[in-house]
Amino acid sequence: xxxxxxxxxxxxxxxxxxxxxxxxxxxxxxxxxxxxxxxxxxxxxxxxxxxxxxxxxxxxxxxxxxxxxxxxxxxxxxxxxxxxxxxxxxxxxxxxxxxxxxxxxxxxxxxxxxxxxxxxxxxxxxxxxxxxxxxxxxxxxxxxxxxxxxxxxxxxxxxxxxxxxxxxxxxxxxxxxxxxxxxxxxxxxxxxxxxxxxxxxxxxxxxxxxxxxxxxxxxxxxxxxxxxxxxxxxxxxxxxxxxxxxxxxxxxxxxxxxxxxxxxxxxxxxxxxxxxxxxxxxxxxxxxxxxxxxxxxxxxxxxxxxxxxxxxxxxxxxxxxxxxxxxxxxxxxxxxxxxxxxxxxxxxxxxxxxxxxxxxxxxxxxxxxxxxxxxxxxxxxxxxxxxxxxxxxxxxxxxxxxxxxxxxxxxxxxxxxxxxxxxxxxxxxxxxxxxxxxxxxxxxxxxxxxxxxxxxxxxxxxxxxxxxxxxxxxxxxxxxxxxxxxxxxxxxxxxxxxxxxxxxxxxxxxxxxxxxxxxxxxxxxxxxxxxxxxxxxxxxxxxxxxxxxxxxxxxxxxxxxxxxxxxxxxxxxxxxxxxxxxxxxxxxxxxxxxxxxxxxxxxxxxxxxxxxxxxxxxxxxxxxxxxxxxxxxxxxxxxxxxxxxxxxxxxxxxxxxxxxxxxxxxxxxxxxxxxxxxxxxxxxxxxxxxxxxxxxxxxxxxxxxxxxxxxxxxxxxxxxxxxxxxxxxxxxxxxxxxxxxxxxxxxxx
Ligand SMILES: Nc1nc2c(ncn2[C@@H]2O[C@H](COP(=O)(O)OP(=O)(O)OP(=O)(O)O)[C@@H](O)[C@H]2O)c(=O)[nH]1
Numbered sequence: 001x002x003x004x005x006x007x008x009x010x011x012x013x014x015x016x017x018x019x020x021x022x023x024x025x026x027x028x029x030x031x032x033x034x035x036x037x038x039x040x041x042x043x044x045x046x047x048x049x050x051x052x053x054x055x056x057x058x059x060x061x062x063x064x065x066x067x068x069x070x071x072x073x074x075x076x077x078x079x080x081x082x083x084x085x086x087x088x089x090x091x092x093x094x095x096x097x098x099x100x101x102x103x104x105x106x107x108x109x110x111x112x113x114x115x116x117x118x119x120x121x122x123x124x125x126x127x128x129x130x131x132x133x134x135x136x137x138x139x140x141x142x143x144x145x146x147x148x149x150x151x152x153x154x155x156x157x158x159x160x161x162x163x164x165x166x167x168x169x170x171x172x173x174x175x176x177x178x179x180x181x182x183x184x185x186x187x188x189x190x191x192x193x194x195x196x197x198x199x200x201x202x203x204x205x206x207x208x209x210x211x212x213x214x215x216x217x218x219x220x221x222x223x224x225x226x227x228x229x230x231x232x233x234x235x236x237x238x239x240x241x242x243x244x245x246x247x248x249x250x251x252x253x254x255x256x257x258x259x260x261x262x263x264x265x266x267x268x269x270x271x272x273x274x275x276x277x278x279x280x281x282x283x284x285x286x287x288x289x290x291x292x293x294x295x296x297x298x299x300x301x302x303x304x305x306x307x308x309x310x311x312x313x314x315x316x317x318x319x320x321x322x323x324x325x326x327x328x329x330x331x332x333x334x335x336x337x338x339x340x341x342x343x344x345x346x347x348x349x350x351x352x353x354x355x356x357x358x359x360x361x362x363x364x365x366x367x368x369x370x371x372x373x374x375x376x377x378x379x380x381x382x383x384x385x386x387x388x389x390x391x392x393x394x395x396x397x398x399x400x401x402x403x404x405x406x407x408x409x410x411x412x413x414x415x416x417x418x419x420x421x422x423x424x425x426x427x428x429x430x431x432x433x434x435x436x437x438x439x440x441x442x443x444x445x446x447x448x449x450x451x452x453x454x455x456x457x458x459x460x461x462x463x464x465x466x467x468x469x470x471x472x473x474x475x476x477x478x479x480x481x482x483x484x485x486x487x488x489x490x491x492x493x494x495x496x497x498x499x500x501x502x503x504x505x506x507x508x509x510x511x512x513x514x515x516x517x518x519x520x521x522x523x524x525x526x527x528x529x530x531x532x533x534x535x536x537x538x539x540x541x542x543x544x545x546x547x548x549x550x551x552x553x554x555x556x557x558x559x560x561x562x563x564x565x566x567x568x569x570x571x572x573x574x575x576x577x578x579x580x581x582x583x584x585x586x587x588x589x590x591x592x593x594x595x596x597x598x599x600x601x602x603x604x605x606x607x608x609x610x611x612x613x614x615x616x617x618x619x620x621x622x623x624x625x626x627x628x629x630x631x632x633x634x635x636x637x638x639x640x641x642x643x644x645x646x647x648x649x650x651x652x653x654x655x656x657x658x659x660x661x662x663x664x665x666x667x668x669x670x671x672x673x674x675x676x677x678x679x680x681x682x683x684x685x686x687x688x689x690x691x692x693x694x695x696x697x698x699x700x701x702x703x704x705x706x707x708x709x710x711x712x713x714x715x716x717x718x719x720x721x722x723x724x725x726x727x728x729x730x731x732x733x734x735x736x737x738x739x740x741x742x743x744x745x746x747x748x749x
Pocket of ligand 1: 369
């Protein structure tokens with residue numbers, strides 16, 4: 001950071017400088033606080049047990065971010081005893097004393113803002129060489145002397161960065177077909193356009209793959225021969241990964257290969273850290289991309305159909321998509337396996353084979369889970385790593401069940417699954433409920449994500465009840481704690497929550513009612529799901545815009561054929577119609593539409609061609625004569641050719657933040673999740689903030705935990721098609737993750 005922005009200075013002038021208020025600190029103060037806090041903690045660790053983090057921050061602030069002074073103050077104030085709550089506030093000691101001290105240091109300053117900082121500088125000038133006084137000195141110096149440093153001088157000189165002629169990518173290891181492309185960040189960036197920037201750039205932290213040399217241009221646009229640097233001179237050694245975020249579905253024939261890659265690659269968390277690192281470097285550059293114009297021409301459906309008749313046939317059977325979520329090992333895959341087995345969608349011959357196979361590697365308890373966990377890696381590790389979905393039909397309803405991974409490393413995959421679901425089935429392990437419910441567990445995070453991505457109803461299976469002898473008090477304990485969290489924290493309505501005691505392993509209350517818990521008067525899970533599907537039956541609006549999210553890409557039987565799998569978010573489509581895929585703007589005619597499903601009682605998967613596909617259905621669209629398949633990625637959105645979606649780099653959003661260790665500032669990189677796309681982004685503008693206490697602040701430029709506000713999010717890698725919350729409750733929602741944690745959620749305005 002080079003100094004205070006005008007906004008920070010305004011922030012400063014408006015606040016009471018004598019009282020520490022983290023929420024109203026300037027951005028630079030925040031940075032300093034969080035930079036020095038670990039040093040302070042190290043020095044006072046274990047000695048003052050009641051000196052909590054908040055007090056340490058106050059003390060640091062009072063001591064102008066001078067760690068030594070702060071330690072001395074702590075020692076003097078709490079001499080010979082542990083700090084305790086009763087130590088503060090004190091009239092002449094403790095924090096109030098320190099606050100008074102800091103306050104008195106401001107006395108010579110009549111004004112706030114920069115003047116206040118300058119006044120402090122006067123007082124502390126000689127004695128302090130660190131902290132804000134130094135920052136203030138720097139600001140004044142910069143203002144008076146103009147740009148002094150090399151970097152500052154660079155600000156005045158346009159800089160041109162030249163992309164490499166040949167990209168140095170690692171050679172391909174095997175001739176295997178490539179995985180379906182995913183609309184997500186990849187620093188591979190082939191054929192970069194030439195770009196220039198006028199802001200200062202720390203070249204040593206610039207991704208080496210992006211440039212071969214850097215040329216500085218003078219004011220007249222002449223390249224300065226003294227300022228041409230080849231890449232090796234810049235000393236950049238940044239390693240680039242080819243693929244950071246990938247979304248997978250399990251319906252592929254090449255799933256095994258892709259999941260193997262999941263294990264051999266760094267974990268998603270590790271990737272996320274690298275991604276953040278890359279993002280912060282990328283974020284200094286403004287790449288501009290040119291898009292090929294769309295070729296707009298509509299085509300008529302292949303077959304003339306009686307639309308009303310087809311629509312009423314489709315609507316005669318409600319269609320429900322549910323995702324099974326929960327902490328790792330809570331029994332999600334086992335529950336789905338049991339459901340499919342008891343519905344006879346998985347036959348006893350298959351079950352017998354799975355039992356034998358799981359037995360042979362000492363994992364017999366996972367035999368039911370193996371119905372959904374199909375790859376050798378998932379089976380040997382006993383951990384689901386990707387979402388997996390299957391469809392089945394009962395007499396009254398059609399269902400899509402989505403299994404999601406519970407491990408925290410695979411939360412991005414779980415988010416992908418939630419975006420395709422109508423309701424969530426949360427599985428909790430009764431016997432180790434606390435582990436999953438604690439802050440490190442995934443129970444709360446999964447529920448928070450589900451709520452923020454528009455899941456309005458939840459069935460909570462209080463599972464593994466067989467391990468607690470069907471003790472009703474265990475059930476009530478879990479139910480009450482979860483209800484409190486769901487209703488108070490996530491604002492779920494009590495009527496939208498259903499609790500059912502289950503044993504997925506033994507099949508109690510899954511399809512059949514359990515005989516082990518006479519105290520439970522409710523219905524088994526499957527019956528609850530049928531009721532949900534009836535309640536979820538939408539009134540189909542013919543006029544609604546056709547939008548489909550791509551979840552899966554497969555090569556057709558011919559080279560120019562492509563099969564796009566996904567869920568129709570709204571509207572309908574027919575074979576013969578021409579579609580447009582955003583943001584790549586590729587267009588194609590739908591050759592055929594296929595739906596797959598198994599009937600209850602039959603293990604045979606039927607694939608049926610459709611005259612029409614409507615909202616809520618999971619379908620496969622076969623496209624022919626695709627010119628540029630590389631332009632189509634998982635996560636892209638499909639519309640009809642005459643109804644294109646606008647793709648943008650910047651989204652204006654309403655955001656709420658939570659679980660933040662450090663505030664999110666303008667420019668801080670994070671990962672944005674929208675639909676099943678994950679993409680590196682940052683705030684480019686924070687328009688207003690509502691603090692935890694409900695106060696509106698239009699000046700502050702950072703979002704802390706429990707703050708909500710309106711901000712502009714800038715996409716750092718390409719563009720995404722924009723859909724507002726008003727237009728689609730599902731696609732108009734976003735989630736923000738940073739450092740492997742979900743830290744915010746919001747709506748696109
Ligand atoms: N006793 C008992 N064990 C269960 C029950 N449900 C699952 N298990 C066991 O719990 C272990 C984990 O089950 P999974 O179904 O793989 O759990 P999961 O939640 O899908 O795991 P991840 O997807 O990896 O998070 C297996 O050993 C199961 O046999 C149950 O109702 N009772």
